[in-house]
Amino acid sequence: MIKAVLLDFDGTLVDDSEAKKRAQFAVAKFLTERYGVRLHKTADLIAQIDEEMDERQIYSRDERWRELFKRLGLLYDEEIGASLTDMYFSEYARASRLFKDTLVLLHFLKRRVKLGIVTDTDGVPGLKRERLRRSGVPLELFDVVVVAGEDTGSTKPSATPFSFALAKLGLGPWQAVYVGDKAYADVPGAREAGMYTVIVYRGKRSEPRSPDQRPDLMVGTLAQLQFAIKWPEGRL
Template structure:
């Protein structure tokens, strides 16, 4: 039986639609500068890396926090404030500052034109483990459904979050395609949910070979994605 023509394409966000590493690095630097002014005890006691290591240790202790990385950061900051004897009421404005900087993303150059070309051809959705706010970023209107792990209660690669997004779009997993940069979370996760998965590999990496994961296709850009869709629209 030939593959079903795609009726929906769903996207990962961070490092698929925009680069996130530089954004997080800048947000953490801005946050640490803010701490130096408003909670100097925290800034003196904990470097950016020390705060990161504490979050990783907290995640080891409480892996359920993987579904809400914003809450993980908030709890980590709260513990640092308490350890430094600073006013914990300042954690919320600190988090607001970080979140604003974290949403200051710049899409890859091909993303907005690519989404515009996809509009009307297939249903569009997104699934993310991150805490990006598409309304603040200004991209919510591109997607019929946007599902975040922190709202759903389960995170990629759990197949449930993929099947829930498909159900919200009114399509079967076999009728949907997922596009993401992470082989385990995005590609394997979507395939285990019965979807086809395209690996957005902007770095020309060959890591999928060692990982033993076989994407249904590998794309370096939205142009590659659109060519793949053209080739599968009439299957």
């Protein structure tokens, strides 16, 4: 019987698609004004590097800025890099919004199971927890919040963050579900830990790139989870 649901944060509970674009554009605008680089080309390059680094699970913004400066043919400055990180995440947090079905699902689940969040670090200690606090997600509903790469030595897709969260809840993996939005990051580790895996694709469904990225269930929205899985009648 399912006794817990663990969820990803960005892209699962909060819609960060517009936030990411606005944050990338803010950085590109700053670099255009300071170095005279082309605005839209730079914004596109930032987006490309972010996608590449996400897939490689490299979350350090410093490393991303170094790669950006290298491709732009600019000499990297660590102080400028730190300013870019602050700028990026300030804009990112401002523009992130809860999905319309987030609160409904969380309150539905809270009456039936334990809840947790397993999310990766932003690459700056404490920053992800600050974004969680500012996101509008009702953290008081959650029994455990794990920031992988800070609370644990490894980030997703390692199984370690999932096993760590389950240990905090005192549950076995067969008693828990993990819900995310990116198969390459969210499925392999949860599956290795022994959990049932769900991907919310929100109109962007794509085939897994490898067998270990194939979830047990795919749903279009969080709201569909209420009906896609047999839940306990009341919290155990």
